[in-house]
Structure formats: structure tokens, C-alpha cells
Amino acid sequence: xxxxxxxxxxxxxxxxxxxxxxxxxxxxxxxxxxxxxxxxxxxxxxxxxxxxxxxxxxxxxxxxxxxxxxxxxxxxxxxxxxxxxxxxxxxxxxxxxxxxxxxxxxxxxxxxxxxxxxxxxxxxxxxxxxxxxxxxxxxxxxxxxxxxxxxxxxxxxxxxxxxxxxxxxxxxxxxxxxxxxxxxxxxxxxxxxxxxxxxxxxxxxxxxxxxxxxxxxxxxxxxxxxxxxxxxxxxxxxxxxxxxxxxxxxxxxxxxxxxxxxxxxxxxxxxxxxxxxxxxxxxxxxxxxxxxxxxxxxxxxxxxxxxxxxxxxxxxxxxxxxxxxxxxxxxxxxxxxxxxxxxxxxxxxxxxxxxxxxxxxxxxxxxxx
Numbered sequence: 001x002x003x004x005x006x007x008x009x010x011x012x013x014x015x016x017x018x019x020x021x022x023x024x025x026x027x028x029x030x031x032x033x034x035x036x037x038x039x040x041x042x043x044x045x046x047x048x049x050x051x052x053x054x055x056x057x058x059x060x061x062x063x064x065x066x067x068x069x070x071x072x073x074x075x076x077x078x079x080x081x082x083x084x085x086x087x088x089x090x091x092x093x094x095x096x097x098x099x100x101x102x103x104x105x106x107x108x109x110x111x112x113x114x115x116x117x118x119x120x121x122x123x124x125x126x127x128x129x130x131x132x133x134x135x136x137x138x139x140x141x142x143x144x145x146x147x148x149x150x151x152x153x154x155x156x157x158x159x160x161x162x163x164x165x166x167x168x169x170x171x172x173x174x175x176x177x178x179x180x181x182x183x184x185x186x187x188x189x190x191x192x193x194x195x196x197x198x199x200x201x202x203x204x205x206x207x208x209x210x211x212x213x214x215x216x217x218x219x220x221x222x223x224x225x226x227x228x229x230x231x232x233x234x235x236x237x238x239x240x241x242x243x244x245x246x247x248x249x250x251x252x253x254x255x256x257x258x259x260x261x262x263x264x265x266x267x268x269x270x271x272x273x274x275x276x277x278x279x280x281x282x283x284x285x286x287x288x289x290x291x292x293x294x295x296x297x298x299x300x301x302x303x304x305x306x307x308x309x310x311x312x313x314x315x316x317x318x319x320x321x322x323x324x325x326x327x328x329x330x331x332x333x334x335x336x337x338x339x340x341x342x343x344x345x346x347x348x349x350x351x352x353x354x355x356x357x358x359x360x361x362x363x364x365x366x367x368x369x
Contacts, residue, residue: 019069019070019071019102019353020042020044020070020071020073020349020353021047021065021067021070021071021072021073021101022035022038022039022042022044022045022046022047022073022075022349023046023047023049023063023072023073023074023075023092023096024046024049024051024074024075024076025049025051025061025074025075025076025085025088025089025092026051026076026077026079026085026088027051027052027053027059027084027088028079028081030079030325030327030328031077031078031079031085031325032077033322033325033327034075034077034109034322034323034325034342034345035075035077037340037342037346038075038107038342038345038346038349041342041343041346042346042349042350047063047065047067047072048063048064048065049061049062049063049064049065049092050062050064051088051092053084059084059087059088059091060091061088061091061092061095063092063095063096063099066099067096067099067100067101068099068100068101069100069101069102070101070102071101071102071103071105071352071353072096072101072102072103072104072105073105073107073349073353074089074092074093074096074104074105074106074107075107075345076088076089076106076107076108077109077110077323077324077325078108078110078112078324079325080303082112082113085112086112086130086133089106089108089134090133090134090137091137093106093134093137093138093139094137094138096138097137097138103140103141104138104139104140104141105139105140105141105142105143105349105352106134106139106141106142106143107143107144107345107348107349108142108143108144109144109145109299109321109323109324109341109345110144110145110298110299110301110323110324111127111130111144111147111148111152112130113126113127113130114127114147114148114149114152114271115148115271117148117149117151117152117155118149125155127152127155128155131152131155131156132155134156135156135157135158139158140158141158141159141160141161141352142156142158142159142160142161143161143163143345143348143349143352144160144161144162144163145162145163145164145165145298145321145323145341145345146162146163146164146165146166146270146298146299146323147162148270148271150162161348161352161358161361163344163345163348163361164362164365164369165298165321165323165339165341165344166198166199166202166369167344168321168339168340168341168344169199169268169296169298169319169321169339170199170202170203172296172319172337172339173203173266173294173296174203176337177264177266177294179264180203180205180264180266181205182262182263182264183203183205183263183264183265183266184200184205184206184207184208184258184259184260184263184264184265184266184290185197185199185200185203185205185206185207185208185266185268186207186208186209186210186258186260186265186266186267186268186281186285187207187208187209187210187267187268188210188267188269188277188278188281189209189210189211189277190209190211192268192269192270193207193209195268195269195270195369196209196268198366198369199266199268206258206259207258208256208257208258208259208260208265209256209257209258210254210255210256210257210281210284210285211252211254211255211256211257212251212252212253212254212255254280254284256284256285256288260285260288260289260290261288261289261290262289262290262291263289263290263291264290264291264292264293264294265282265285265290265292265293265294266293266294266295266296267281267282267285267293267294267295267296268296268297269295269296269297270297270298270299271297271298271299271301272295272297272299272300272301272302272306272318272320273301273302273303273306274303274304274306275302275306275309275310275313276309278295278315279309279310279313279314279315282295282313282314282315283313283314285314286314292316293314293315293316294315294316294317294318294319295315295317295318295319296318296319296320297318297319297320298320298321298323299320299321299323299324300318300320300321300323300324300326300329300336300338301324302320302326302329302336306329307329307330307332307333307336308332308333310333310335310336311332311333311334311335315335316335317335317337318333318335318336318337319337319338319339320336320337320338320339321338321339321340321341322338322339322340322341322342323341326338344361347361348361
């Protein structure tokens with residue numbers, strides 16, 4: 001694990017040089033809880049700034065103290081109105097840039113649009129667009145956590161520190177799950193097998209992989225891959241255009257690779273948003289004999305009816321970090337538990353501000369973590 005021991009944190013967090021300013025870019029008060037925790041750990045006051053929406057829904061930012069020649073850290077947690085969240089961040093970054101801040105570091109625990117990081121049909125790579133906008137606005141450094149794809153770091157032309165929440169989730173498993181030695185780490189799809197393997201190796205547990213879950217079907221006709229239209233006269237088609245057709249995929253029946261009978265099943269992933277796939281995985285694991293099911297993820301978006309569906313499901317507990325505020329969802333579903341990760345964000349801010357190495361926060365981190 002690479003997290004800072006609590007005893008050490010208490011002695012080092014207040015050791016920061018002058019010239020540090022900590023802002024929260026959220027106009028939504030419910031999103032400021034993480035910023036307050038970080039400020040408390042660092043022993044500094046939150047910077048004075050006003051962020052609000054005009055009657056015409058335009059975002060206005062007014063910085064109410066000098067940032068000239070200072071290291072400015074802007075903490076932005078993503079609310080349900082993700083596009084407003086992005087504009088708040090961009091406008092505040094640009095305001096600090098034009099106010100002659102020495103450096104502007106964005107602390108964005110959950111990077112929005114991270115799932116749109118690959119070209120799909122005639123779409124676009126929105127993560128790349130967002131990265132370019134942040135750099136153009138004036139961001140000089142980015143601190144984030146558990147990017148959906150690590151390659152997103154390459155979209156930036158500034159330093160990016162992609163911190164990990166796994167030590168805190170591993171600690172939760174060891175301290176809060178009785179008989180965790182009788183557990184098995186589960187990947188709900190082959191795509192998340194590497195993350196599950198990382199958890200299993202650190203806890204010295206077995207691993208299981210669910211294969212064959214239902215996936216969104218792609219329509220070739222809607223996509224237009226049959227254009228230009230098939231010619232009526234086959235002889236008119238040039239031989240060089242007779243491209244071999246790819247065999248369509250078939251959904252295999254759901255299978256579980258690994259033994260979960262009579263065990264505690266712990267499903268791990270980076271994001272839990274639409275919970276349908278997690279519910280299907282939980283039902284499958286119950287059918288295979290798992291007697292208790294936990295879901296652990298870094299980012300708990302928990303959109304739409306997720307709290308209600310979780311409450312009515314076979315899942316016993318959902319554990320997420322506070323990278324995204326979800327207090328309302330916790331009131332709707334007592335099964336949702338929160339792990340605080342403000343400690344590692346505070347330490348990252350302290351080290352960057354003091355010009356110290358960040359390698360301590362990445363100890364024992366492999367390529368697959």
C-alpha cells in the first residue's frame with residue numbers, strides 16, 4: 001500500500017511553505033465537503049471566491065483575494081450537472097491565469113467524460129477535447145484519481161498525477177468485512193480482470209471472472225457500414241471491392257470462471273454508474289452459491305434509480321470513495337458506504353507545493369494497477 005500512515009499525516013500535513021491558495025470551484029454547496037476535508041488536513045483556510053449561476057444560466061466566477069505569484073490549487077468535484085461543473089473549472093482556471101498566479105493545479109478526483117476516451121463509430125474522443133480545453137484555459141498540473149483509462153494522461157501536455165484509491169479500498173476489506181479470507185475477488189467482465197487480479201494478489205485471495213454478460217448490440221445498418229448501397233448488378237462490382245465480411249459476434253451464455261460457492265464475492269471496478277451490469281453479476285453469483293456480495297468502486301456516480309435498484313438487489317453492500325458526493329444516494333440506500341480519500345489528495349497537494357517527490361504516493365504500483 002502507498003497511503004500515508006495516519007500518525008505521519010498528523011505531523012507533516014501542516015508543513016507547507018507560504019504562497020498556497022486552495023479554491024473550490026463548485027457553486028453547489030453539497031460538492032464542497034471534500035474541499036473542506038482537504039483544507040482541514042493541510043491546515044489552511046479555503047480561498048475566498050464566489051462561483052454562481054446568472055439568471056440566464058451563465059457561470060460567473062469572482063476571485064476575492066490576490067493570487068499573484070502563488071500556487072493555486074482548484075478542487076473540483078463533479079456534480080450531476082457535469083457540463084456546468086466543467087465550465088466552473090475552466091472559468092476559474094482562466095481567472096487565476098489572468099490574475100498572474102504562479103501555477104494553477106487542478107484537483108479533479110473524478111475526471112468527467114473519461115468513458116469517452118476512444119473513437120466509436122462517428123463519435124469523438126471527448127476526453128481529448130476536455131484535456132485541450134483545460135490546458136488552453138491555463139492549467140499547469142492535474143491531480144486526479146483512477147482514470148477510466150490510463151492512456152488519458154497522454155491527452156494532456158502538462159504533468160498528470162493519476163493517484164490510486166485501491167489502498168483505501170483494500171484497507172476497508174481487511175477491517176470491515178468479517179471473514180474476508182473466505183472471499184473471492186470477482187471481475188464482472190473480462191475487461192476488469194486486471195483490476196480484480198491486482199486486488200486478489202494483494203489480499204492473497206482467489207479470483208473469478210464473469211463472462212458472457214449482455215452487451216449493447218451495434219447495428220451495422222444504422223451505422224451505415226453497408227454504404228454505398230449494394231449494387232444490383234453483381235458483375236459491375238470490381239473484384240478488389242469484395243472485402244471479406246467479418247463474422248458477427250454471438251453472446252455466449254453467462255459463465256463464471258472460478259469457484260464462488262460458499263464464499264464472499266467482492267466485485268471490483270473503477271466506476272459504478274448504471275448498476276444493471278452489477279445487478280446481473282450479483283444474481284449470477286448468488287445462483288453459483290456466493291452467500292454475501294460486496295461491490296467496490298472508486299467513483300460512485302450512482303445515477304438515476306441506482307440507489308433503489310441496489311436496495312432491492314442481492315447486493316449486500318456497495319463501497320465507494322468520496323471522489324463524487326453521494327450523500328443523497330446514501331439516504332435512499334443504506335447499503336452504500338463511503339471511504340474517505342482526502343488524505344492522499346492532501347498529501348499530493350503538499351508535496352507538489354513544496355517541490356517534493358511524488359514517488360512515495362506510487363509505491364508498489366504496477367502497470368496493471
